[in-house]
Amino acid sequence: xxxxxxxxxxxxxxxxxxxxxxxxxxxxxxxxxxxxxxxxxxxxxxxxxxxxxxxxxxxxxxxxxxxxxxxxxxxxxxxxxxxxxxxxxxxxxxxxxxxxxxxxxxxxxxxxxxxxxxxxxxxxxxxxxxxxxxxxxxxxxxxxxxxxxxxxxxxxxxxxxxxxxxxxxxxxxxxxxxxxxxxxxxxxxxxxxxxxxxxxxxxxxxxxxxxxxxxxxxxxxxxxxxxxxxxxxxxxxxxxxxxxxxxxxxxxxxxxxxxxxxxxxxxxxxxxxxxxxxxxxxxxxxxxxxxxxxxxxxxxxxxxxxxxxxxxxxxxxxxxxxxxxxxxxxxxxxxxxxxxxxxxxxxxxxxxxxxxx
Numbered sequence: 001x002x003x004x005x006x007x008x009x010x011x012x013x014x015x016x017x018x019x020x021x022x023x024x025x026x027x028x029x030x031x032x033x034x035x036x037x038x039x040x041x042x043x044x045x046x047x048x049x050x051x052x053x054x055x056x057x058x059x060x061x062x063x064x065x066x067x068x069x070x071x072x073x074x075x076x077x078x079x080x081x082x083x084x085x086x087x088x089x090x091x092x093x094x095x096x097x098x099x100x101x102x103x104x105x106x107x108x109x110x111x112x113x114x115x116x117x118x119x120x121x122x123x124x125x126x127x128x129x130x131x132x133x134x135x136x137x138x139x140x141x142x143x144x145x146x147x148x149x150x151x152x153x154x155x156x157x158x159x160x161x162x163x164x165x166x167x168x169x170x171x172x173x174x175x176x177x178x179x180x181x182x183x184x185x186x187x188x189x190x191x192x193x194x195x196x197x198x199x200x201x202x203x204x205x206x207x208x209x210x211x212x213x214x215x216x217x218x219x220x221x222x223x224x225x226x227x228x229x230x231x232x233x234x235x236x237x238x239x240x241x242x243x244x245x246x247x248x249x250x251x252x253x254x255x256x257x258x259x260x261x262x263x264x265x266x267x268x269x270x271x272x273x274x275x276x277x278x279x280x281x282x283x284x285x286x287x288x289x290x291x292x293x294x295x296x297x298x299x300x301x302x303x304x305x306x307x308x309x310x311x312x313x314x315x316x317x318x319x320x321x322x323x324x325x326x327x328x329x330x331x332x333x334x335x336x337x338x339x340x341x342x343x344x345x346x347x348x349x350x351x352x353x354x355x356x357x
Contacts, residue, residue, distance in 0.1 A: 063165025117293025122199035129207035223283035228352035279308035
């Protein structure tokens with residue numbers, strides 16, 4: 001952590017910068033707030049992604065800092081790489097006649113392969129969907145990645161469309177619950193095609209918050225691809241969410257480059273993009289965790305998903321933690337309870353993915 005702070009100091013940046021209170025961008029942290037110096041700054045500066053002070057694109061600079069930190073944090077146990085692949089074209093094209101307007105969108109992703117992995121035999125894969133609307137895969141979760149790598153998992157972690165760190169143009173490509181889900185699925189296929197030692201029958205997916213929602217949508221839409229999934233404090237019901245969130249958060253969704261309408265103006269669209277509306281499609285073994293004192297994804301939202309899955313007669317596992325310290329981030333901390341909770345996750349995944357076998 002000190003290395004990251006020192007790098008930022010050299011850049012002349014305050015590591016305590018925050019997004020303006022009440023700003024729609026601050027609200028973007030809902031559905032998966034982010035942490036860490038580079039992460040917080042990248043989030044708060046995203047509106048200036050087209051070029052910051054002195055023409056420096058701070059959004060990209062701060063992402064580059066965190067890219068380096070992945071190697072610092074995990075380079076001792078994993079081969080860490082950042083790759084590019086193509087996904088579907090933009091969901092909204094301003095001028096469809098412009099050169100290249102309909103080209104596939106380029107998605108960046110991280111790959112982590114354990115250094116000691118035996119590539120001569122089939123190995124399992126974990127797809128990790130990052131938290132947050134307009135966020136990215138950052139090193140706040142590096143300890144979780146380390147725990148997975150130490151078990152023998154290869155990890156694929158895409159920065160799907162709308163992620164921060166790539167400028168305003170990519171930021172405004174967001175397609176919540178739509179093509180961002182396709183970005184993750186197509187990235188999974190790219191990973192399987194690129195590394196022949198990966199076992200197509202042992203692919204798991206995990207995510208927290210908005211990443212939990214993307215995990216759910218992936219397994220609902222592509223049940224034959226994923227052998228198992230974990231959704232932590234997942235965003236589950238956008239209609240309910242718009243009811244209890246603040247106006248800044250609602251405006252984020254109704255922005256012209258986003259859904260473009262309020263939930264009152266187009267409830268069907270919000271329902272289509274909500275995991276709860278697809279509960280009847282579950283076929284993949286699934287574990288859900290939620291927390292009664294979650295300050296971000298209210299427990300009622302996840303309970304609605306649980307009730308919908310039960311009503312559809314689906315077999316799945318879940319646990320509702322009672323006022324677990326840490327709220328929304330309760331089982332990604334360094335506490336005893338968080339470590340025990342993660343062990344529950346790893347045990348569930350291992351039953352289907354068999355790492356180290």
